[in-house]
Amino acid sequence: MVSRCLCLFLLVGLVHGSSLTADFYEYEHSLKRNMLQEDERKFAGWNKDLNEDEEIVNNYLTYLKWQEFQNTRAAFIPSRPIQDYLNQIKASKVYEVLKKFPKGGSLHLHHNHVVSKSIILDIIINSSLYENLYVKTSEPNKWKLDILVNPPEGWTKLKDIQDDPKKFILTKLTFLNVMDDQARKYPTDSAIRWSLLEPLFDRTGSSLVNHVDIIKKHTEALLRAALDENIQYLETKSKAGKKVYILDSSATETHGKRFIDTDSGDKELQSISSVVENFIKTHPEFIGYKRVVNSFRRYSKERIMNDLHKAVNLSKNYPNLIAGYDLVAEEDLGYSLMFYQENFQTLLAAHDKLPYFFHAGETNWPDDLLTSMLPEDPVSTAANLYDAIILGAKRIGHGIALANHPYLMKVLKSKKIAIEANPVSNMLLGYVQDQRHHPAITYFRYGVPVVISADDPATFGYDLFTADWYEVFMGWGFDLADLRQLANNSLQYSAMSSSEKINAFEKWIKAWNKFIQEMKTEACGLHFNSDQPFISNIFPRESYFPGSTKVEVFGRNFERSICQTVLCKFGDYTSKALYVNNNQITCNSPIYFKSSYQAERQKASFPFSISFDNGTTFLSTNLTFTFMPCYSRIKSVHY
Ligand SMILES: *[C@@H]1O[C@H](CO)[C@@H](O)[C@H](O)[C@H]1NC(C)=O
Ligand SMILES: *[C@@H]1O[C@H](CO)[C@@H](O)[C@H](O)[C@H]1NC(C)=O
Ligand SMILES: *[C@@H]1O[C@H](CO)[C@@H](O)[C@H](O)[C@H]1NC(C)=O
Ligand SMILES: *[C@@H]1O[C@H](CO)[C@@H](O)[C@H](O)[C@H]1NC(C)=O
Numbered sequence: 001m002v003s004r005c006l007c008l009f010l011l012v013g014l015v016h017g018s019s020l021t022a023d024f025y026e027y028e029h030s031l032k033r034n035m036l037q038e039d040e041r042k043f044a045g046w047n048k049d050l051n052e053d054e055e056i057v058n059n060y061l062t063y064l065k066w067q068e069f070q071n072t073r074a075a076f077i078p079s080r081p082i083q084d085y086l087n088q089i090k091a092s093k094v095y096e097v098l099k100k101f102p103k104g105g106s107l108h109l110h111h112n113h114v115v116s117k118s119i120i121l122d123i124i125i126n127s128s129l130y131e132n133l134y135v136k137t138s139e140p141n142k143w144k145l146d147i148l149v150n151p152p153e154g155w156t157k158l159k160d161i162q163d164d165p166k167k168f169i170l171t172k173l174t175f176l177n178v179m180d181d182q183a184r185k186y187p188t189d190s191a192i193r194w195s196l197l198e199p200l201f202d203r204t205g206s207s208l209v210n211h212v213d214i215i216k217k218h219t220e221a222l223l224r225a226a227l228d229e230n231i232q233y234l235e236t237k238s239k240a241g242k243k244v245y246i247l248d249s250s251a252t253e254t255h256g257k258r259f260i261d262t263d264s265g266d267k268e269l270q271s272i273s274s275v276v277e278n279f280i281k282t283h284p285e286f287i288g289y290k291r292v293v294n295s296f297r298r299y300s301k302e303r304i305m306n307d308l309h310k311a312v313n314l315s316k317n318y319p320n321l322i323a324g325y326d327l328v329a330e331e332d333l334g335y336s337l338m339f340y341q342e343n344f345q346t347l348l349a350a351h352d353k354l355p356y357f358f359h360a361g362e363t364n365w366p367d368d369l370l371t372s373m374l375p376e377d378p379v380s381t382a383a384n385l386y387d388a389i390i391l392g393a394k395r396i397g398h399g400i401a402l403a404n405h406p407y408l409m410k411v412l413k414s415k416k417i418a419i420e421a422n423p424v425s426n427m428l429l430g431y432v433q434d435q436r437h438h439p440a441i442t443y444f445r446y447g448v449p450v451v452i453s454a455d456d457p458a459t460f461g462y463d464l465f466t467a468d469w470y471e472v473f474m475g476w477g478f479d480l481a482d483l484r485q486l487a488n489n490s491l492q493y494s495a496m497s498s499s500e501k502i503n504a505f506e507k508w509i510k511a512w513n514k515f516i517q518e519m520k521t522e523a524c525g526l527h528f529n530s531d532q533p534f535i536s537n538i539f540p541r542e543s544y545f546p547g548s549t550k551v552e553v554f555g556r557n558f559e560r561s562i563c564q565t566v567l568c569k570f571g572d573y574t575s576k577a578l579y580v581n582n583n584q585i586t587c588n589s590p591i592y593f594k595s596s597y598q599a600e601r602q603k604a605s606f607p608f609s610i611s612f613d614n615g616t617t618f619l620s621t622n623l624t625f626t627f628m629p630c631y632s633r634i635k636s637v638h639y
């Protein structure tokens with residue numbers, strides 16, 4: 001509630017026909033502006049409060065963002081194709097700090113496509129299985145990699161292929177390495193990009209990482225990669241099925257692969273479970289892991305039914321491990337959720353409801369253009385959003401098309417259905433060309449819960465979770481409180497039970513406090529020899545007795561105040577200020593004490609000055625701030 005005064009002298013002035021001062025409009029305007037901004041914040045629903053230490057760290061991040069912007073404004077990285085800027089991102093100070101930022105969980109990942117291809121190759125090359133690692137060279141550009149005994153024609157031992165086999169094969173395994181001129185030329189043509197990406201999923205997928213000796217090392221590498229970037233919790237997507245194998249030369253039909261797993265993939269899950277358990281023992285800051293069972297969205301209804309039953313069985317057998325179910329692959333080419341509606345109905349009828357985490361609305365296409373070539377399924381991609389909501393999805397993957405459906409945004413907000421945003425993936429697959437226009441900014445500010453993840457960082461070829469956070473931080477206008485909310489959302493909207501979440505938040509808060517202390521020390525150790533600050537103007541220049549008014553101070557070179565108490569001085573009255581950025585500081589005008597008799601009759605102007613060193617020295621300006629006398633309050637201001 002904003003209260004203000006209406007001035008007696010002003011009324012008198014009006015009565016006598018004299019004109020209002022420009023300052024009057026400024027004051028009125030500033031009140032409306034504050035109210036509009038405050039209402040906008042409340043609408044989004046996030047807690048933006050920071051304590052004193054967090055305030056300093058926020059100042060520091062804001063300062064680092066400003067520096068990064070100064071260094072990159074002519075080629076602003078979030079607006080550029082990420083493949084050309086990865087090294088620059090990784091070398092930046094912003095990246096270094098964001099890497100340490102406690103991100104909570106990463107909830108939208110495809111299991112076999114997160115650990116760096118280089119690490120997966122090292123794991124195999126370091127083991128005796130290197131002798132069995134073959135590459136299919138018979139069809140150029142359709143490379144395949146597999147662990148085999150006595151492979152068929154057309155396969156060559158990787159070891160024998162080149163002087164530096166690892167380096168050579170890495171050029172065939174990631175999207176960034178196989179991206180062609182056509183893809184570069186048409187950056188929003190997602191179909192071209194998918195056609196390059198999709199074959200890579202097979203190339204270093206399940207057939208490599210599920211050898212009985214590799215699966216544990218692969219899982220460990222996954223958890224380590226996450227924790228190394230301060231991600232404490234993971235949910236990954238993978239199909240259910242016979243996965244774990246040993247090599248056995250008598251299994252001639254499969255060229256040496258003997259599957260020792262069940263049809264539902266129990267062994268794989270048990271193996272992963274035990275690795276996670278051990279990892280938490282040695283890394284108690286790690287929270288945990290859950291699996292989303294997925295199917296390929298071009299499977300027949302029969303096959304989907306079978307997968308759904310597998311998922312239900314698994315979630316009954318491993319209730320703490322199985323999070324739910326999803327459908328994956330290029331949505332524009334696959335079957336719609338409507339197509340499988342009977343399958344979901346069947347589960348519902350059997351009271352076997354699974355939590356759903358559907359990829360939905362990952363498309364550039366308008367609602368009325370049908371992209372799927374499947375004649376029996378005339379439902380457009382964007383329409384999957386309706387069905388995901390009706391089927392009770394807990395979260396929605398990507399949801400790019402939601403931007404064209406503000407009413408559905410409202411539904412997601414009220415049902416607390418989170419959007420899993422994967423900014424780098426969205427850019428690489430042609431859905432978002434410039435991160436400054438990513439639709440998840442709108443979702444977040446609308447109050448739809450948003451989480452940040454990385455989809456397939458290794459198969460894309462950028463490997464690192466923090467690259468997505470760099471894009472968000474630099475391109476989305478987010479501050480420390482916003483980033484904190486993203487981390488919070490990643491635990492709150494995870495598949496963890498409420499008791500698991502209590503434990504998770506405890507671990508996360510520990511990591512948060514550690515981060516704040518470390519960054520505060522860093523921020524307060526900075527020395528600024530740069531140019532002296534100067535003030536260009538304040539807004540508004542006037543307020544009314546007796547309330548305090550938010551006064552914006554504009555100028556340059558405010559960075560020296562990051563770790564300092566900044567004071568604004570209005571005549572003899574000082575008040576504590578808040579660093580906004582290098583060019584802006586906010587302070588509150590003091591409550592001006594005067595007898596009501598005087599206040600009703602006299603306006604009082606005071607010189608404005610500011611201190612960047614907690615009051616030791618004040619920088620004087622030529623600006624004055626005026627308290628207007630008044631005789632009554634008006635209850636509210638409307639913009
Ligand atoms: C592979 O072996 C080398 C040398 O023993 C070791 O330094 C490296 O960490 C190993 N890498 C993996 C991924 O196991
Ligand atoms: C699920 O479990 C039931 C009961 O054990 C079993 O009869 C059924 O075959 C399983 N379904 C699948 C698809 O594995
Ligand atoms: C997470 O966010 C929720 C809702 O915004 C809030 O109630 C809760 O206190 C937050 N938890 C932490 C640990 O910040
Ligand atoms: C700023 O100055 C006040 C009053 O002199 C003092 O109490 C306070 O501790 C100082 N704060 C800092 C952060 O130095």
Ligand SMILES: *[C@@H]1O[C@H](CO)[C@@H](O)[C@H](O)[C@H]1NC(C)=O
Pocket residue numbers: 620621622
């Ligand atoms: C104040 O105004 C005077 C005269 O216009 C000018 O010379 C001086 O530089 C100004 N000082 C500041 C701090 O702006």
Ligand SMILES: [Zn+2]
Pocket residue numbers: 108110359397455
């Ligand atoms: Zn995905």
